[in-house]
Amino acid sequence: MRFLKFFENAPFRLYLGIALVALFVLVGVILPWFAPSDPLTWYTAPRNQNPSATYLLGTTSLGQDIFWLLTWALRNSLILGLTVAFFSTVIGVFLGLAAGYAGGWVDRVLSFLMDALLCIPTLPILILMAALFGGQLALPIIGIALALFNWPYPARQVRAVALTMREREFINVAWFSGESSVRILVRHIFPYIAGWSAANFINTVLVGISTESALAVIGLSSAQQATLGTMIYWAINYQALLAERYIWVGAPVVAIVLMFIGLFLVSSGLSMQSAARRMSV
Amino acid sequence: MITVDTVTVGYGTTAFVKAVDAVTLTINDNEILGIAGESGSGKSTLMRAIYGDFSTGLRIAGGTVTGRFEDERTGVVTEAQSRDFGKLWWDQISYIPQGSMSVLNPLMRVEKQVVDGLPKREREGDRAALRARIAKFLEGFGLHESVLDAYPHQLSGGMRQRVLVAIAAFVNPRLILADEPTTALDVVVQKKILLMMVEIQRRLRNSLVLVSHDLGVHYQITDRLAVMHRGKIVEMGPTAEIFANPKHEYTQTLIASLPRIDGERREARA
Amino acid sequence: MRLLRYIAGRLVVYLLVVVFGLTVLFFVPRLGPTDPIEAMLAKVASQGAYMDASQVDRLRESLADTFGLSGTLLEQYWAFIKRILLTGDFGPSLSMYPTPVMELIMNALPWTFGLLLTSTLIAWVLGNFVGLLSGWKPEGTSSRVMEGIAICLYPIPYYILALVLSILFSYVWKIFPLTTTIRGAPWSWDLVTSILWNSFLPGASIVIVVFGWWVISVKAQTTAIKEEEFVRYARLKGLGDGRILTHYVLPNAILPQITFLALQIGLMFNGSLITEILFDYPGLGLLIYSAVLQGDFNLLMGTISLSVIAVATATMVIDLIYPLIDPRIRHR
Numbered sequence: 001m002r003f004l005k006f007f008e009n010a011p012f013r014l015y016l017g018i019a020l021v022a023l024f025v026l027v028g029v030i031l032p033w034f035a036p037s038d039p040l041t042w043y044t045a046p047r048n049q050n051p052s053a054t055y056l057l058g059t060t061s062l063g064q065d066i067f068w069l070l071t072w073a074l075r076n077s078l079i080l081g082l083t084v085a086f087f088s089t090v091i092g093v094f095l096g097l098a099a100g101y102a103g104g105w106v107d108r109v110l111s112f113l114m115d116a117l118l119c120i121p122t123l124p125i126l127i128l129m130a131a132l133f134g135g136q137l138a139l140p141i142i143g144i145a146l147a148l149f150n151w152p153y154p155a156r157q158v159r160a161v162a163l164t165m166r167e168r169e170f171i172n173v174a175w176f177s178g179e180s181s182v183r184i185l186v187r188h189i190f191p192y193i194a195g196w197s198a199a200n201f202i203n204t205v206l207v208g209i210s211t212e213s214a215l216a217v218i219g220l221s222s223a224q225q226a227t228l229g230t231m232i233y234w235a236i237n238y239q240a241l242l243a244e245r246y247i248w249v250g251a252p253v254v255a256i257v258l259m260f261i262g263l264f265l266v267s268s269g270l271s272m273q274s275a276a277r278r279m280s281v
Numbered sequence: 282m283i284t285v286d287t288v289t290v291g292y293g294t295t296a297f298v299k300a301v302d303a304v305t306l307t308i309n310d311n312e313i314l315g316i317a318g319e320s321g322s323g324k325s326t327l328m329r330a331i332y333g334d335f336s337t338g339l340r341i342a343g344g345t346v347t348g349r350f351e352d353e354r355t356g357v358v359t360e361a362q363s364r365d366f367g368k369l370w371w372d373q374i375s376y377i378p379q380g381s382m383s384v385l386n387p388l389m390r391v392e393k394q395v396v397d398g399l400p401k402r403e404r405e406g407d408r409a410a411l412r413a414r415i416a417k418f419l420e421g422f423g424l425h426e427s428v429l430d431a432y433p434h435q436l437s438g439g440m441r442q443r444v445l446v447a448i449a450a451f452v453n454p455r456l457i458l459a460d461e462p463t464t465a466l467d468v469v470v471q472k473k474i475l476l477m478m479v480e481i482q483r484r485l486r487n488s489l490v491l492v493s494h495d496l497g498v499h500y501q502i503t504d505r506l507a508v509m510h511r512g513k514i515v516e517m518g519p520t521a522e523i524f525a526n527p528k529h530e531y532t533q534t535l536i537a538s539l540p541r542i543d544g545e546r547r548e549a550r551a
Numbered sequence: 552m553r554l555l556r557y558i559a560g561r562l563v564v565y566l567l568v569v570v571f572g573l574t575v576l577f578f579v580p581r582l583g584p585t586d587p588i589e590a591m592l593a594k595v596a597s598q599g600a601y602m603d604a605s606q607v608d609r610l611r612e613s614l615a616d617t618f619g620l621s622g623t624l625l626e627q628y629w630a631f632i633k634r635i636l637l638t639g640d641f642g643p644s645l646s647m648y649p650t651p652v653m654e655l656i657m658n659a660l661p662w663t664f665g666l667l668l669t670s671t672l673i674a675w676v677l678g679n680f681v682g683l684l685s686g687w688k689p690e691g692t693s694s695r696v697m698e699g700i701a702i703c704l705y706p707i708p709y710y711i712l713a714l715v716l717s718i719l720f721s722y723v724w725k726i727f728p729l730t731t732t733i734r735g736a737p738w739s740w741d742l743v744t745s746i747l748w749n750s751f752l753p754g755a756s757i758v759i760v761v762f763g764w765w766v767i768s769v770k771a772q773t774t775a776i777k778e779e780e781f782v783r784y785a786r787l788k789g790l791g792d793g794r795i796l797t798h799y800v801l802p803n804a805i806l807p808q809i810t811f812l813a814l815q816i817g818l819m820f821n822g823s824l825i826t827e828i829l830f831d832y833p834g835l836g837l838l839i840y841s842a843v844l845q846g847d848f849n850l851l852m853g854t855i856s857l858s859v860i861a862v863a864t865a866t867m868v869i870d871l872i873y874p875l876i877d878p879r880i881r882h883r
């Protein structure tokens with residue numbers, strides 16, 4: 001129940017964000033199972049339909065149902081974002097703790113690595129990879145690359161917390177009372193960084209989805225999978241704008257905007273709450 | 282001269298929390314009045330009410346604080362209620378805060394922070410002349426001119442406090458309020474600053490109100506002492522008398538809890 | 552002395568970062584399943600360019616050189632780093648043969664920097680202004696509304712906003728040009744207005760997002776600084792709200808933004824690349840994109856190396872500026 005206690009007196013934006021994100025997770029995780037047919041396949045529906053009871057958001061000029069296409073795109077984008085965030089956070093927390101806790105040359109090497117990775121722009125590297133690997137990147141490769149470039153964000157934060165923790169009284173007490181390092185980490189330090197890490201996790205989901213979409217919008221992400229970005233790319237590529245079929249472009253755009261606002265509200269709400277709680281400790 | 286007449290001060294509008302309860306007191310010209318009491322006794326709130334600092338929900342619920350200031354240079358007499366004292370800040374009234382690390386703007390040189398807030402009459406003339414006057418004034422308190430070019434973090438705690446005293450005194454105010462000006466300083470530095478304040482008061486012949494929880498400080502420089510406890514003044518009189526013969530039980534415990542005070546009380550004025 | 556040591560230390564780190572970034576670039580082509588040179592030759596052939604056997608061989612050699620594929624791995628690596636760092640030579644562009652890649656980059660860089668710098672600056676000024684005012688009175692209605700707007704703007708990626716702006720103002724209401732075409736004689740008034748007109752939408756997409764961020768961050772800063780003792784002291788000295796805001800709160804709110812800016816430069820750069828591509832804006836992003844489309848690997852390696860170096864340099868410059876601005880570090 002310590003988990004629930006975290007949400008006591010939480011800021012309003014946290015709830016709003018959670019509600020928004022929950023809505024998208026619901027749409028992206030559950031609905032795709034109910035798709036009447038693979039929405040990627042062309043001509044499974046009549047072309048260029050306007051929104052109606054059968055086709056909630058209308059259809060594309062390629063005869064795809066935009067609503068179901070959107071749910072699939074959402075699912076793939078979410079899977080990518082969550083995977084990137086998961087691995088970045090795991091690597092980041094582990095290496096951040098190692099750096100802050102071990103100190104010395106381990107810290108120096110890891111800190112340099114973090115700073116260096118932070119000032120290498122991710123997107124050009126991904127573009128380079130896409131160009132070299134046959135014009136498009138498969139989603140798993142994008143995921144791995146993004147995780148490798150995004151772990152320094154959580155790592156820096158965790159390192160900073162671990163550094164101050166090392167100086168705290170109760171850590172010393174635990175240390176001198178003979179608790180093992182691992183136990184100290186798990187029992188005393190980890191609870192402190194959990195809130196920050198959660199905020200960072202959500203933020204990385206956002207960055208992951210955003211970067212893949214950026215790549216996709218210019219046609220360098222996977223063409224085999226629908227993501228929010230590739231959906232936009234297809235729409236532009238098949239002249240949805242000239243044909244004034246704005247819903248085709250608009251649906252993924254609105255989805256990205258709303259989902260990102262939700263993710264941002266959750267992540268900033270979590271860090272506000274962590275800050276408030278750290279004060280009160 | 283300030284007249285505080287059965288004043289009740291507190292915080293909040295819907296749920297009023299009383300901090301000062303029907304206090305009556307007079308601050309005479311040419312005296313150092315001490316206000317003692319532990320934290321939560323209402324002494325800081327009383328000081329804010331006298332200064333006219335009604336921010337963060339502070340308000341007077343009853344009674345009046347009236348000031349009558351006579352400018353010796355012009356002979357002009359100003360009378361006002363404390364809620365209108367804002368116009369007189371850094372003119373007739375000034376304030377010495379506790380010289381903590383963050384009391385001065387960390388990104389502004391000391392000179393600018395001295396000049397900021399000076400009344401028009403002090404600011405007339407060119408910058409160089411003003412700087413020279415400030416430098417000369419500071420020198421009187423053992424502060425070198427280079428202090429003016431320093432940033433706050435470059436000053437020691439004692440220097441910072443002396444700068445704050447000098448800033449407050451430079452405008453020749455009729456009333457100076459000092460809020461725990463020597464807390465968190467070591468005894469030697471503390472003594473220097475107290476002497477500096479006495480010297481200023483003697484020269485300006487104005488009123489100095491010293492708020493401190495430290496009875497030792499009051500013993501050293503105040504003429505009269507008011508002891509506050511739970512929002513009320515429980516004892517008031519000449520400092521020497523109170524120390525020699527404390528009447529109220531609370532004052533007795535306060536004085537008994539002091540470390541032994543040896544040596545003569547410094548007679549500030551002859 | 553301490554400052555000099557700091558600068559020297561920062562420069563060493565900068566060099567190491569650049570070398571590290573180039574190292575990553577060096578290994579990326581070697582991780583791939585395909586031989587980049589053959590892939591590239593195939594691409595060039597598919598573009599319909601006719602080349603005889605000796606030309607192909609020369610091209611292959613030049614490519615091997617670009618990627619540093621001759622000699623042992625260590626020799627390749629050393630040659631690659633040395634060539635980029637010491638000579639800045641990326642060879643000739645393959646799609647616009649024989650224009651040197653460096654020349655193309657130098658033509659594109661002013662556009663990218665001009666766009667990013669101008670829009671960041673505008674957003675910064677506006678964001679500070681609004682953030683400061685809404686942080687000063689955080690409970691006011693207009694302050695809450697402003698924060699709400701900022702929270703809705705900030706999480707939007709640049710390219711999405713760019714897309715929305717171009718749909719709204721180029722397709723739906725045909726106000727601004729869809730793609731960038733700069734006209735006018737050099738140094739003429741026509742040229743200036745043409746540049747401004749064409750830069751408006753790409754610039755606006757950056758301004759709006761960055762503005763959202765500054766409002767959020769400056770508001771938070773201001774709300775905290777307002778409670779500082781030096782602000783209270785300034786108020787009790789009788790200083791007016793205006794002077795307190797501009798001379799006490801503002802400088803203290805701006806300082807921490809600088810370190811933040813250093814962290815964000817990479818992300819901002821990423822965003823501007825895509826914005827440029829979407830608007831056909833003739834900067835580094837468009838150059839990278841055309842290199843990808845035309846399989847111009849010399850140009851690709853060049854533009855991407857330069858992106859890494861540019862971001863690292865910008866980060867370093869900000870790091871070096873910081874102690875010059877903060878007196879607590881400058882005068883110790």
